[in-house]
Amino acid sequence: MTSGIHHVTLITAAIQPNVDFYVGFLGLRLVKRTGGYEDATQLHLFYGDYAANPGSLITFLAWEGGSKGQAGAGQVSEMALAVSQGSIGFWIERALLFGVKVEGTGQEFGETVLRMRDPDGVMVKLVSADLPALDMPVGDIPSEHAVRRIRGVTMLSDVQEETTAFMSQYFGFKTAGREGPIVRMTSDIGDVLDIRDASGFWPGVAGAGTADHVAVRAVDADEVLAVEKELRKLNSSITNVHDRNYFTSLYVREPGGTLIEMASDGPGFTTDESLEKLGRTLFVPPDTSDPEGVKVMLPQFGLPGEDRVVYRDLIYTHRIFTPENADGMAIALMHGTGGNEADLMPLAHRAAPEATLLGIRGRSTESGVQRWFRSFGPSIFDQQDVRFESGALEAFFEEAKKAYAFDEKHFxxxxxxxxxxxxxxxxxxxxxxxxxxxxxxxxxxxxxLPDSDLAGVSVLIVLGETDAFRAQGEKLASVMMDRGAQVTVNIVNGGHDLGPEDAPAISTWLSNTAA
Structure with a gap:
């Protein structure tokens, strides 16, 4: 059995600062960008060395604008990266240059450690470890100081002995020593798992700034299947095997609760991109029903030196999609109940492929469901909240137009x-x-109803033929027409849900009302 760490997967709430930290500051290479296999609308980035070797890979699931998590029992709490002996001083100076806050240095199991946090709060340790680099470094960092590979992770377990026994029996790590509450386990290639006694700790809460899982290495898919067979003998342990295109893997929770993945070394990341072009193409899972629509929903970012949107801290959480050939039109998108800022991007992109899209997230929640204003029951709306959020929306539109240079005539x-x-x-x-x-x-x-003047305003109202709320939509159209708006009502087949006729109707209206 081969033992060692294949990759670590964590969660970020802001992909651009994440890219700037791991590529710009740490000097890793972006080796793959994909939609998630569990959720294709979730961006999944992979960083690593030049050749994307197992053992160098750090991956992130993007929860854009998501809530912050809390590391606790049953989670990975720290990630350690190996650098050469004598490189800690270089990294302290580089942290000052990049504005990265250093939390201190120290000694752990005889190794010098520099502690810092990434933009989401993940504890990243740079460790002076005598480990060879897996491949040549990338970026502007001298090779003698570059990050060499993953050194290890710290796992919090309130059943420390059971966790160490489990990781030894099924994944080949061996106990190598103890310092205080931490038991160190090593692999046959020098990677480490530090199992910290978390008795009395609060349980971990998933979210930005926490780890989703740590993946250990398998030689090939056969080894993954062999371990899966052994794990299935444990009545309390549930395992799942997946083909992740770049590796075959299984997932299982160790006795302390941390999610462990076992991933095969192959086939590797050059199955769909050449070595020279790793990380340049955005992929989505092959079974995705609307791949182009999903790509529009994934957050955009720029690598160091590339153009990127500089986001402003405005009233509403928002996301911008910029097409390759923007035509100057900007469309602000407001989702339905239970939606988010990306939901309407595929629809808008089909209707106006060259428009810049501004997806906005409502900030009212009822039973955990995202909305735009409160209600007291079905069709009983909180009038005060509607008026308050209407004022907030007016302020947001004004700020967004200024912040992102949107032309009023094409908004x-x-x-x-x-x-x-x-x-x-x-x-x-x-x-x-x-x-x-x-x-x-x-x-x-x-x-x-206010006695407002909507003269000069053009409105398209798209109603479903069998929608139970159609009559109310028609009433709204009459109200807006009475106040001077130029209203077009389009009845499409279907009910309240979006359908295939919506995008063509919007596209035609946009063309007919273009400034």
Missing amino acids: VALGYSNGANLLSSAMLLHPGLVQRAVLIRPVMVLSE
Whole structure:
């Protein structure tokens, strides 16, 4: 059995700072960008050495704008990267240059350790370890100081003895020593697992700044299957085997609760990209039903030296998609109940392929469901909250136009269902909010209608023929027309859900109302 660490997978809430830290500061190479296998709409980035060798790989799941997690029992709490003897001084100076806060140096199991945190708060340790580099470094860091590989991880377990026995029996790590509450286990290639006694610790909470899992190495798929067969003999242990295209793997939780993956060394990351072009193409899982739509939903970023969106801290969490050949149009997108800022991007991209998309996330939640304003029951809306959020939306649009240089003449707002309800309410309460708007499956929300002037405003209202709320959408159209708006009502086949006729209807209207 081969033992060692294949990769570590963590969670980030902000992909651009993450790329800047791991590629720009640490000097790793981005070797793969994909949609997640469990959720294709979740960006998954892989960093590593030049050849993407197992043992050098650090991967991140992007939870853009997601909540922060908390490392605790049943999780990986720290990640250690090996650098050469005598390189700690170089890294202290580099941290000062890049504005990375250093949390201190020390000795652990006879090795000098420099501790720092990445932008999400992950504890990253640079360890002076006498380990050979797996491949040549990349970036601007001298080879003698470059990150060589993963040194190890720290796992928090409230059943330390059971965890160490499990990792030894099934994954080949051997106990090598103890310092205080930490038992160190080593692999036959020098990687380490530090199992920390977490008795009395709070349980870990998944989220940004925490690890999802640590993956240990297998020679090939046959070894993965052999270990899976042994693990299935444990009645309390559930395992799953997956073909991840670049490796075959299984997942299992060790007795302390940490998720362990076992991943084969092959076939490797050059199965769909050449070595020279690793990390340049965005891939999505082959069984994805709408691959181009999914790609639009994944957050964009720039490598060091490349163009990127500089995000501003505005009222609403938001995301921008910039097409390759932007035509100057910007479409603000407001999702329906339970949606997020990326939900409407495929629809808008089909309707206007060269438009820049501004996806916005509602900030009201009911039972954990994302919405735009509170309600007291079915079709009973909190009028005060509707008015408050309408004012917030007006302020957001003004700030976003200035921050991202959106042209007022080419700015369009598009809302679906609950998002359309707030958008239409804000248009009535704040005339001049937008000059063009698309309202998909809206209803009348305001109980008291203002005597607003919508002259010069163009509105497309798209209603489902069999939608139970269609009559309310038609009532809204009449209200807006009575106030001077140029309203186009388009009835499409279907009910309240989005359908294939929505994008063509929007595309035609955008062309007909172009400035």
